[in-house]
Amino acid sequence: MSGKFVYTAEIEAGKTTNLEEIVEKGKMLKNYVTAINVTDNPGACAHMNPLIPSYVIQRDVGVESVYQITCRDRNRLAIISDLLAAAALGIRNVLVITGDHVTFGDNPGAKPVFDLDSATLVYLIRKMVDEGVDLAGNKIEGEVKFHVGIAANPNAVPLELEILKIARKVKLGIDFIQTQCVFDIDLAKEFLREVRRFNIPVLIGICPVRSIGMMKWYIKECPGGIKIPLDIQERLKIAKERKGKKGVLEESIEVSAELIKELRKTTSASGVHIMAIGFEHVIPKIIERSRS
Amino acid sequence: MIVLKQKPLEWILDATKNYSKILIVGCNGCSGIYQVGGEKQVESLKMFLEMAFKLKLKRNIKIESCTLLRQCDGDLVASSLRPLIKNLGKHGALVSLACGVGVQTISNIFPEITVIPGCDTLFMGMRTKELGEFHELCKACGDCMLFETGGVCPITRCSKGLLNGPCGGMREGKCEVDPTRDCAWALIYERLKAQGRLDLFLKFRPPRDYRVAASPRVWRGE
Numbered sequence A: 001m002s003g004k005f006v007y008t009a010e011i012e013a014g015k016t017t018n019l020e021e022i023v024e025k026g027k028m029l030k031n032y033v034t035a036i037n038v039t040d041n042p043g044a045c046a047h048m049n050p051l052i053p054s055y056v057i058q059r060d061v062g063v064e065s066v067y068q069i070t071c072r073d074r075n076r077l078a079i080i081s082d083l084l085a086a087a088a089l090g091i092r093n094v095l096v097i098t099g100d101h102v103t104f105g106d107n108p109g110a111k112p113v114f115d116l117d118s119a120t121l122v123y124l125i126r127k128m129v130d131e132g133v134d135l136a137g138n139k140i141e142g143e144v145k146f147h148v149g150i151a152a153n154p155n156a157v158p159l160e161l162e163i164l165k166i167a168r169k170v171k172l173g174i175d176f177i178q179t180q181c182v183f184d185i186d187l188a189k190e191f192l193r194e195v196r197r198f199n200i201p202v203l204i205g206i207c208p209v210r211s212i213g214m215m216k217w218y219i220k221e222c223p224g225g226i227k228i229p230l231d232i233q234e235r236l237k238i239a240k241e242r243k244g245k246k247g248v249l250e251e252s253i254e255v256s257a258e259l260i261k262e263l264r265k266t267t268s269a270s271g272v273h274i275m276a277i278g279f280e281h282v283i284p285k286i287i288e289r290s291r292s
Numbered sequence B: 001m002i003v004l005k006q007k008p009l010e011w012i013l014d015a016t017k018n019y020s021k022i023l024i025v026g027c028n029g030c031s032g033i034y035q036v037g038g039e040k041q042v043e044s045l046k047m048f049l050e051m052a053f054k055l056k057l058k059r060n061i062k063i064e065s066c067t068l069l070r071q072c073d074g075d076l077v078a079s080s081l082r083p084l085i086k087n088l089g090k091h092g093a094l095v096s097l098a099c100g101v102g103v104q105t106i107s108n109i110f111p112e113i114t115v116i117p118g119c120d121t122l123f124m125g126m127r128t129k130e131l132g133e134f135h136e137l138c139k140a141c142g143d144c145m146l147f148e149t150g151g152v153c154p155i156t157r158c159s160k161g162l163l164n165g166p167c168g169g170m171r172e173g174k175c176e177v178d179p180t181r182d183c184a185w186a187l188i189y190e191r192l193k194a195q196g197r198l199d200l201f202l203k204f205r206p207p208r209d210y211r212v213a214a215s216p217r218v219w220r221g222e
Helices: A020-029 A051-061 A076-088 A118-131 A159-172 A185-198 A212-220 A230-266 A282-291 B009-016 B039-055 B074-088 B100-109 B184-194 B198-202
Strands: A006-011 A035-038 A064-070 A093-097 A147-152 A176-181 A202-206 A271-275 B002-006 B021-027 B062-068 B092-096 B114-117 B119-128 B133-138
Touching: A006 A020, A020 A035, A020 A051, A020 A282, A035 A051, A051 A064, A051 A076, A064 A076, A076 A118, A093 A118, A118 A147, A118 A159, A147 A159, A159 A185, A159 B184, A159 B198, A176 A271, A185 A202, A185 A230, A202 A230, A212 A230, A230 A271, A230 A282, A271 A282, B009 B039, B009 B092, B009 B114, B021 B039, B021 B074, B021 B100, B039 B062, B062 B074, B074 B092, B074 B100, B092 B100, B100 B114, B184 B198
Parallel strands: A006 A035, A006 A271, A035 A064, A064 A093, A093 A147, A147 A176, A176 A202, A202 A271, B021 B062, B021 B092, B092 B114
Antiparallel strands: B002 B119, B119 B133
8 A cells, every 4th residue: 555545445245145246346346446345244234244255356356355354243263263264265454343233233132242342353363464373372274464454433532532542453563544434524634644653554434425314324323423514514415406316426426536636635545445335336436536 | 239120010920829828038138228129119019919819819818028138148048038938838939029149049048949039130230319220330240450441341331341442333422322321431531531541541451361251150269
């Protein structure tokens, strides 16, 4: 991630047995992104294990994948086992996440695991990569090579707490940060200023919205909280009045492209991570416009 | 304290309906202090069951009662209950208004007796008087770290029990699971900041060794 402004995107494995759709999405994104994240039971909904799509994207599409792991659904044995499989399949990037609580998901009565948290999971991966052992010090046959990424939220209040959390993980050893959605360029800039001292590549999260309802969800309900500046809210609302739902998406593509342009030109961000789950077809448009 | 709530009266009636004698045993420990299973509640339950047997089951029932200082004290349970249990005979049942520990203390000492739990044991916690609510504070994890976390237990009070929180769901100091609830790790941050000990917040805590909390736990003393 040196020099070039990096674009990554995110896809869901889905509650499906169909890998073709994932491969199709990967092919659509191939010429635009450096890597594709595959989410792990996002929103605590039970999906296909992301390990398989992460592998298939690398094999059949030819793009590096970022295999996401949450701590919610598996204990350390299961996670070590999945990481070994990921390493064996040639997956090189892992993004560790605590995971939304099970009560948000589609099986809300499930037992939450959280044997590890995102920091102890970084610690585990470091042991596997740097020392060739698991958490208890048991030796692993063969090499484990992962770049370890973490998530962070530039919208967090208080921001100081978020930065301390990142500092804790930086000390353990991380390779990149992908952030929660950012709509407010000033928040992104403040966050980037604060994390600059860590010298870790940061990809700022960009989320186009496809409806006013989705925009409101981000503002009011999204875990962690996301700020959308009033002028952007206003632009999306006016677009809805003028051209309906299609207008919202069009305007949102424009807003996203503008944010990316500003990030690329005026900040130390290493790139952006674009999340448009269920409407990934807008990602190439956003990237093209952000380059113009 | 152990926080508990009494089971619905109808449930207790249904559980006792086939017995000819009943012994209600209260507890003046946690259960009594929180007015769930102390002397007054024992008397109310006795009156309810007597009336319910008469009106609903159309028969009289012989009910005896007593309230112990603590039902989790084996010696006390043995000496206080022995004569009463003798009176209970084969067709009697004992209703305990203590926590699950009290119920099992009696069952262990008098294994021939049916002990019906009159309460559901909820958690270890504290009552906030202003709100009239009970809050869980300790999970008995066996590895206390409260001195490093500003006196706030993340194992219990963080919805995810995180050692290195908060998670990404924290929103302006509130928990993602229930926005009316404080995020334990935001509280820890505030307290440590006020104490000038943010170094403790920054400290990485490695994965726990869950063997110290593997049920059923036994402590042999030292």
